[in-house]
Amino acid sequence: MRSRLLSKVSIIFFSVFLLFSCSSDLDFDQVNDFKLEPVFVANLAYFDIPANRLVDDGGTNIGYDSRDFDIFKNKFFTERLKKAEFDFEIENSIDRAFVLNMLLLNEENKILQTISFTVPSYKGTPNVIKYPTEVFENTRLDLLKQTQKIGFVVIIAAGSPLNSESLGNLKLRSSATAYLEIE
C-alpha cells in the first residue's frame, strides 16, 4: 500500500517536473528579420585580340561583336540584386591607341548604356590599366537588369598600319560583383 502511494506520488512529481521545466524568453518572430546578404564575384567578359587579326590601312577602323548575356533572365537573381559593380582591366601591347565601348543591349538590340574605355598605344613597357569600378545602383541598376546582350566596339585610332606580321595583343579582363539581398 505504501509503495503504491509512493509510486503514484513519484509519477505525479515526475510529470510536474516535465511540465514546469522553464525556458528563456524566446522570440521566434525574429525569423521574419532573416535576410541573407551574400556578395558574389564572377567573371564578366574577356578577349585577347592579336594585332595580326586587326589588319588595317592605318586609318580609323571599327571592330564589333556581341554576346548573349542572359543572367537577368533568371528572376530569382534579378529580383534580389540590389547593387552591382563591374571591374575592368585592359592590357595593350599593340602600337595603336584604342577606344573600347561596351554596350549593354536589351532584347531589341537597343543600347541601354555605353561604358567607354580609352586605351593608349603601346610604348614598349607592359601596361595593364585598371579602370574605375562601374557601380550600378538605382536607375542605372534597373537599366542593367534589362540587359540581354553585351556588344563590344573596338575603335582603332589612326596610326601605323597593321598587317599579318604585326605584334602585340589587346586584352580585356573583367569581373562583376553582385550584392544580393535574400529574405
Next chain:
Amino acid sequence: MRKVLILCLFFHLSCFAQNRELLYNFTSIPQSSLVNPGADVSYKYYFGFPVLSGISANVGSSSFSAYDLFANDGVDFNQKVRNAVNKSSSNDKVVTNQQLEIFSGGFRIGGRESRSYISFGLYQEFDFFMFVPKDLALLALNGNRDYIGKSFNLGDLNMKAEVLSVFHVGFHKKVNDKFVYGGRAKIYSSGANATSTKNSGYIYTGQEPGTPNLYNQVISSNLELKTSGIASFTKDEYEGNIARDIANNTFFKGSLGFGVDAGITYYIKDNLQLTASIIDLGFVRQTKDIETLTYKGTYQYNGANPDFLGSDDPENVFDEFDKAIPRDTLYNKYTTWRPTKFYSSIQYSFGEARPDDECNCHGKLNTYYKNAVGAQLFAMTAPRTPLFALTAFYRRNIFRKLDFKATYTLDTFSSTNIGLGLAGTIGPVNIYALVNNVLEYKDISKASSAAFQLGINFVFQDKE
C-alpha cells in the same frame, strides 16, 4: 526562403542520438527488450496500452541551441545565424529519432516453470541524419567574394531521412539462472526515404596567373539524391494530403525490408551482470515511387568571349551550365541499410534485500539487490564515422515495484547529459517515464539535446 529556413531549424531542433541509455537494461519496463532482445525480462503476459506504450520525442543539436538563435536579447537575428554557422563544423551532426509504438505484447510459452517468451509489436519510426552543411551555409550567407581561393565542399551535403513502420516478433529464453538470450525478426515497411550521402565536388573561385579572365571559376559537382515514396508529392498534378499519404504508405504500401536484433544477458556472478545487443541489423529495398536525381559534371565559367570574327556564336550561360552539369533523373531501385545500434553493459549489484512489504507464503526466498551501478557502451553506424556514447548508471530499487535509474552520458552532443528514469507498477499497470539531459531542463531553450520517453503497459505475473 523563410519556409526553407524554418524547416531547417525544425530539423536542427529535433536532433538527437538514438542512444536509449535509460531504457537499456531497465528490465522492469517490457520495452527494454526492444534495445536488448536478450534482456532479463519476465512476465506471464503483457500488452502495451495501444499507442501509449512507447512514445519518445527528442530535441537537441550538436552545435547550437534554440536559445542561440531565438533569444530575445536584441542581438540582430542575422548576426546570430552567422554566429551559429561560424561556430558549427561540417562534422556536427543532426540526428533525430522518433518512435511510436502502435501495439506491443508478449507472453510466456510453455508451462508455469518455463522461462521462454514470445513478444511482438508494431511501431512507427522516423529517422533523420544530417551533417551541418557548413560550406554551403557560408556560401549562402556571405557569397564567394571574401573566399577567393577557397573550395566550398559539396561533400558537406550529407543527409538521410526515413519514415517507416516496423513489425517485429521476438523470442527470448532464460536458459538457466546465469544466461538469457534472445532474438527478434523485423519486417520494415518504408513509407518515405531520402538518401544523399555520397556527394562530392566543389565550388571554387580563385585568382591564378594564366587564366583567361580575372577569376578561375569552377563548379565540379557529383551530387545524388535518392528518394523513395516522395517523388509523386513533388509533381504538380498531386492534390492529396501528404501526411495522410505518407502514413498510408508507411503502414500499407511501403518498400519492404528485413532485419534482426539479437542480445544476451549473462550473470558472471550473482551480482555481476554482462549484457550485449545488436539492434536493427537490416536493410530496406527501396522499390516504391523511386526517383534518383543526379547533378554530375564540371563547369568552368570564364565569361563572355567576343572574338570579333563576325561569327554568330550564341553563348548561353544557362544552357552551357545545364549541358556541363545536367540534371538526370533515374528510376533505379536501391537498398538502404538501417542505422545499426550496438549496446553493451556491465552491472554490479549490491545491497541484498528481501521483499519486506509482501507476505512470503510459499517459503521460497526471493532475494534481490536494491542497488546497481555499471557502465554502458553505445555505438551506431552513421555516414562517415560511427557515433559512440559511454554511460555510467546507478539503479535503485526504491520499493519492490518502483525502480529508479540515473545515467550520466558522454557523447558527441553533450558531456553533461544526466538522465533520470522511473518505472513503477501499480497492480498490473506498468508506467514509466525517462527524461534525458535533466540539467538542461532548468532552461530547456539552451539545451543542446533533450529527450523524454514514456509509456504505459499492462503486465501480468504469476500469482504468488
